[in-house]
Amino acid sequence: MSSTAATPINQLSMSEQLQRLQNKAISSVELVDATLAAIETHDGSVGAFLQVYPEQARAQAASFDERRARGETVPSLAGLPIAIKDNMCRTGDTVTCASRMLHNYRPPYTAGAIERLERAGAIVVGRTNLDEFAMGSSGENSAVQLTRNPWDLERTPGGSSSGSAASVAARYVSGSLGSDTGGSIRQPAGLCGVVGLKPTYGRVSRYGLIAFASSLDQIGPLATDVTGAAILLEAISGHDPRDSTSVDVPVPSYSQLVQQPLAGLRVGFCPAHFSEGLDQEVAQTIRQALTLYRQLGAEVKEIALPHADYSVAAYYLIAPSEASSNLSRYDGIHYGYRSDKFENLADLYAASRGEGFGPEVKRRIMLGTYALSAGYYDQYYARALKVRRLIRRDYDEAFQEVDVIAGPVAPTTAFRLGEKNNDPLAMYLSDIYTIGTNLAGIPAISLPAGYSKSGLPIGLQLQGPAFEEIKLLQAAYMFEQAAGVLERKPGMVGG
């Protein structure tokens, strides 16, 4: 059991940190220093951060502290250290997407979500590692470094938001931002025992998020607890006219509403989520979660998602197709990596892209290029879009009967580093339960549901109807309170 008195302030929950900042029980400089110290101590072994901005973070913290001392009104997250995935632009930073291609790329502008985060007073302490261009499920596709799971350093933190999940699991920060295209927030959150939320497509601006697959990408929060995720989601949500796919729907006060009791909750589960390939311990933990919901007064019922089996196939046509196009801009001409081994223009393209991209990125570019080629488009891409529409319809129908759909986040707990490196298909299947959410454009949350016998976190996923993030948060909070899962922390940080 943790004793709050002894807990380092960087390990407190986000709401506690904010409360203490507000009461001036702690200063922002103290909090930032604690964060930086924790990074200093542990990140050599975890490897969550690609960049840390100590001076800038301290200066911002000092400025908020001064404003507070003068009695000024400060924004709601004033002085709160946050980590961001290294695929979101911010003026002045080097933004690499963990790719050799962008090793020296400095964007001249700031992403919409980061603007909102900073306007809310959060301090970006650093940029976290990821699978190159957010393509992967273990973080191992980073061209820069490995990130290790704080619960077991021999295991993967999941991916692609590997560093964002690990930085929260290691309690450097109480929250971070990741991006989720097929499960890249929820799967690492699940494997790292933290909360991760993939918002409705269009809820959070994609402006300044370096694209993987535009119709699926969405920025979302990771946090040590559900309330933290709600606080961050509220800060980054809202319409951005610079993103045509951003939706102008009012943003509820998630942070205020998250802890309100939810009466008459209907929880659905889908047999397809308990099929072959699901680890028995994970299955058991999720069944226990359903039982707990029943005990909490929710109605738990079976629903059908008839096309769920096709989601991985559809996803691995749609996402690589879009990626093949989105990544055409990295041509060695205008910015980024340029090979010096070329004779002519075609060589310059081939060599720069050949040397600048890693193997998984190249695999997906080739997959997508093939799927969009003349003669194959109808057979692959167009057909995948049809499946996508059917999957969307499945969810629409299911949400006629239930408020949320509960299931596992991933088929297994954190796997060993290197275990699936040579088996891309096995790696792709670790997103089997998360991909449908992105295809349907709906929100989903991943939260700790329990632990395996070997002490690895097991994640519960709740999916909800579009723009019903508040229902997900409330249902998740309800579980979090009753299940007592927050008590555990990785051993390396005193858990």
Added chain:
Amino acid sequence: MSYDVIIGLEVHVQLQTQTKVFCGCSTAFNPQAPNTQTCPTCLGLPGALPVLNKKAFELAVQTAMGLNCEIPLFTKWDRKQYFYPDLPKGYQISQYDLPFSRNGHLDIPPATDGDTPIRVRILRAHLEEDAGKNLHDESGRGAGSMIDLNRAGTPLVEIVTEPDLRNAMSARRFLEELRLLLVYLGVSDCNMQEGSLRCDANVNLHVHGPDGTKIPTPIVEVKNLNSFRFTEQAIEFEVARQWEQYQKTGQTIHDAPKVTRGFDPDRGMTYALREKEEAADYRYFPDPDLVPVTVTEEQLSLWRSRLVESPASRRERFRQEYGLSLYDAQVILDQGVLFADYFEQVASQTKDGKQAANWLTQEVQRVLNDRRWTLTEFPFPAPALGHLLSLVSTKKITGKSAKDVFNLLVEGDEPEVVTSETIDATIAERGLALVEDTGAIDMAIADVIGRNPKAVQDFRSGKQAAAGALIGQVMKAVKGADPQSVRERLLKQLEG
């Protein structure tokens, strides 16, 4: 053996918007300051996103309406993918299978009165973004190539015709009519030097076989023709070349794929462009960064109501309502909407279209050219000119006096704006009003005849020219007399 020429055109028109089609950068032509009119979006920087410029879409729809196209209520954006240094994203945002307009037509006007117009069907018109411009060192000193992305993202409408054109001259005249339409609609400045209007021509022959069949020859696309004259020359050259080629090789459309050629204006010849190693596969797919556009019938009728009258319709009206020849109508139309409006105001006031046309194409145009004025700077508003011309047609002043008054009033560095009052005052001041007093004229004639027996005798012995001197004396005596009337009365007295 003989053949028909088959020509289809693809015309790229830059729309006249202040800002680019998917970002807020200026579209001004500015080659002196490369890469200054750019932002993360048109530079294709990672994470930047396109947002449709609604004005560009409106101008595009108005263009299509001018071309009599159908406008579907749903349209979407597709990515056309290829690698080229002037294309920073590696794809161009364009429209593939659901363009915003299709199935229209534009008539080439008849060349002379009595001819019939030639209808050219429009297959489709779609909206897309322009690429940047590669700048190569042509000095031969081996300096590197550079890229200017000021133009990247400028809105372009691509207009694709059906292969309805049958000769190079028609192709040229089609382009002239198209340019006139676009300028009238105010959708493009059609400045060809600045690349606002560029054309690709698809040309082949249908050779008449001995059994009456038609044998199509391989299609050649001549790319990037940036003047109407070059388009005409390139097609003429191609027709001759393809005919020669066919006679030599007998190759038909089934034997050879479509090839692209360039045009060298200095030599007046087309030349083979280096073929890509593989057939181009643009891998079109819907752009996930943009949402499809849906328009309503109400929106379309609003835009339709804002359309100006087409040159074709005006040309016809000028002939019907004002009795102009095709030639005169065209001369006026070619001067632009304001000039045509000016003409209509004057002509409807004076009820004499021919007179108004003559004045506009001679006096007015001469002054505009000499003084380098635009019509908006011209100090003679249409009602004033209408007043002046009415005075001539009602014989209040002579045509010559009217020209004098006109020239007088537009003199000076900054002449005042002319009104009917200033015209009347000038006429009074200079005593240019025609005298209607026939008694006074007759008395003066009798006087002049009495004082010039020699001239009278010369006239009576057949020297017609002698009358001129006498008329001059009468005119001097009676200021403002109508010379026509003086001549008639003098001759009557001389002969009587």
